[in-house]
Amino acid sequence: MQYSTLGNSGLDVSRVCLGTMTWGKQNNQAQADEQIEYALERGVNFMDTAEMYAIPPTPDTYGKTEAIIGDWLSRNATKRSDFILATKIAGNGLHWIRGGKNITASDIAPSVDASLKRLQTDYIDVYQLHWPNRTTPHFGKHWPGDISFTDVDANAHTEEMLQILEALNQCIKDGKIRHYGLSDDSPWGINQYIRLAEIHNLPKPVSIQNEFNLLHTKDWPFLIENCVHQNVAYLPWSPLAAGMLSGKYLNGALPEGSRWTLTQRNGLFRNTPQSEAAITRLVEIAKDAQITPSQLALAWCDQVDGVTSTIIGATTLDQLKEDIDAFDIELSEETLKAISDALKAHPMPF
Template sequence: MKYSKLGRTGLDVSRVCLGTMTWGTQNDQKDADEQMAYALDQGINFIDTAEMYSVPPTPESYGKTETIIGDWNRRNPNRREEYVLASKIAGGGVKHIRNGGEIDGEAIISSVDASLARLQTDYIDLYQLHWPNRTSPHFAKHWPGKITFSDVDRDAHSAKMLEILQAIEECVKAGKIRHFGLSDDTTWGINEYIRLSEQHDLPRVASIQNEFSLLHAKDWPYLIENCVHEDVAYLPWSPLAAGSLSGKYLDGARPEGSRWTYSQRQGLFRDTEQANAAVKAYMDVAAKHGMSAVELALAWCDQVDGVTSTIIGATTLSQLQEDVDAFELSLSDEVLKDVAEVFRQYPVPF
C-alpha cells in the first residue's frame, strides 16, 4: 500500500480510503467487520463515514454507519490508533437532521458529540462539512444556469464560515477532533476558509472530498491545482460514478440489491445516454488492455496528479478486493492515450 500526506496535518494516509456509506442498509455489522479487517490487513489506514449515513438517507438510516463503526471500535479498542477516522456533519436541507438547519457553530458542537458517542471513540481525526451552506455546483448542478453566484450574500456566508471555524477550534482544543476538511465545496470555499483561518489564527482546512471520476472530472484542472498549491488534500469520492463505471447498469440493468435499485435523494442523474455510451467505450479500452473496467477507472483516478487518496466503497468483500487490487496497477502511456480519446468524446456525460 502506498501513502500520501494529508495536507499539512502530518498524517500519512493510504492511497485507498475505505468508504462506508452502505453499512447499515446494504451491509450489516458482519459485512462491515469483514471489510474493516480486510482493509486494515491490506494497509488501508483511512476510513470515511458521515452522520447522515447509511444511504439512501432516511430518518431510520441516520447514524447507522457510525454506530456500526462504533461497535467495531468497542470490540477492538486497541486498533483505533491504526487508522485515520474521518466523519462529516450534514449540511442544511435534510429535514430529519436538525430540522433541515444549516451548519453553524452550535450544530458543529452538538454533532461532534453525537458522532463521538455513536463511533465509541474519544476523537475524530478528520471532521468534514458534508456540503456548504450555500448551493454549490455539485450533484449535477455544474451546468451553466443551474445555479447563480451573483445573488449570494458573500459577507453573510463568510461570517457563518468564521463561526464554523471558531466551533471547530473549540472541538480541537477539547481533543474531540484533530483536523477539519470540506466536502462538495468549491475553490472559493477552500480559499475563504484558508483566508479566515490565517486572519483569525484558527484551524486550517486540511482536505476536500468531491465527486471525481472518468465520467465527472470537473475539478480538473482548476480546483485540483488550487489544492496542490495550497496543501489541501484532494480526496475523490465516487471514482466509479456510483458504480456505473463497472458496467453493471448498462442499458438500464438494475442488479438486485445494487445501489441504483434504492430511491436516491438526488435522483439517478448519472443515468444518461451519454454516460451509458462512455461506459461502453471505457469497457472496450479495459478489455483491450486485459483489465476490468473497475480496475481501469480506479487506477486512472489514482494516477491523476494532485489526488491524495481515493474513497472507495463496496457491498461485497470480493468487490472490495478487486477495488483495492486496482491501486497496484500502473497504466501505461498507451492505456492513458486510449482513455484520453474516450474522455475527449464524453468530457461531461452527466
C-alpha cells in the first residue's frame, strides 16, 4: 500500500480510502466488520463515513453507518489509532436532519457530539461539510445554465463560512476533531475558507472530496490545480460512477442486490446513451489490459496528478479485494493512451 500526506494535516493516509455508505442498508454489521478488518490487513488506514449514511438517505437509515463503525470500535478500541477516521455533517435539503435547514455555527458542536456518540470514539480525525449551503455545480448540475451564480449573496455566505469555521476551530480546541475538510464544493469555496483562515488565524481545510471518475472529470484541471497549490488533499468519491464503470449496468442490466435495484436516485442523471457508449469502450480497454473494468477505472483515478486518496466502496468482500488490488496496478502507456482517446471521444457523457 502506498501513502500520501493529507493536505496540510501532516497525516499520512493510504491511497485507498474505505467508503462505508452501504453499511446499514446493503451491508450488515458482520459484513462491515469483515470489510474493516480486511482493509486494515491490506494497509488501508483511511475510512470515510457521514452522519447521513446509509445510502439511499432516509430517516430510517440516518446515522446507521456511524453506529456500525462505533459497534466495531467498541470491540476493537485498541485499533482506533490504526486509522484516520473521517465523517461529515449533512447540508441542507433533508427534512429529517435539522429540519432540512442550512448548516449554522450552532449546529457544529451538537452534530460533532452526536457523531462521536454513534462512532463510540473520543475524536474524529477529519470532520467534513458534506455540501455547502449554497448550490454548487455537483450532482449533475455542472452544465451551463443549470444553476446561477450571480444571484448568490457572496458576502452573506462568506460571513456564514466564518462562523462555521470558528465553530470548527472550537471543536479542534476541545479535542473533538483534529482537522476539517470540505465536500462537493468549488474553487471559490475552498479559497474562501483558506482566505478566512489566514485573515482570522484559524485552521485551513485539509481536504475536499468531490465526484471524479472516467465519466466525470470536471474538476480537472482547475479545481485539482487549486488543491495542489493550496495544499488541500483531493479525494475522489464515486470513482466507479455509482458502479457504472464496472460495466454491470450495460444494456439495461440490473444485477440482483446492486444499488440501482434499490434506488435510481444516483443512476438517473448518469445513465445516458453517451455514458453507455463510453463504458462500452472502457470495458474493451480493460479486457485488452487483462484487468477488470473496475480496476481500470480505479487504477486510472489513482494515477491522476493531484489525487491524494480515492474513496472506494464495496458491498461484497470479493469486490473489496478486487478494488484494493487495483491500486497495485500500473497502467501501461498503451492503456493510458487508449483511455485518453476514449475520454476525448466521450467528454462529459453525463
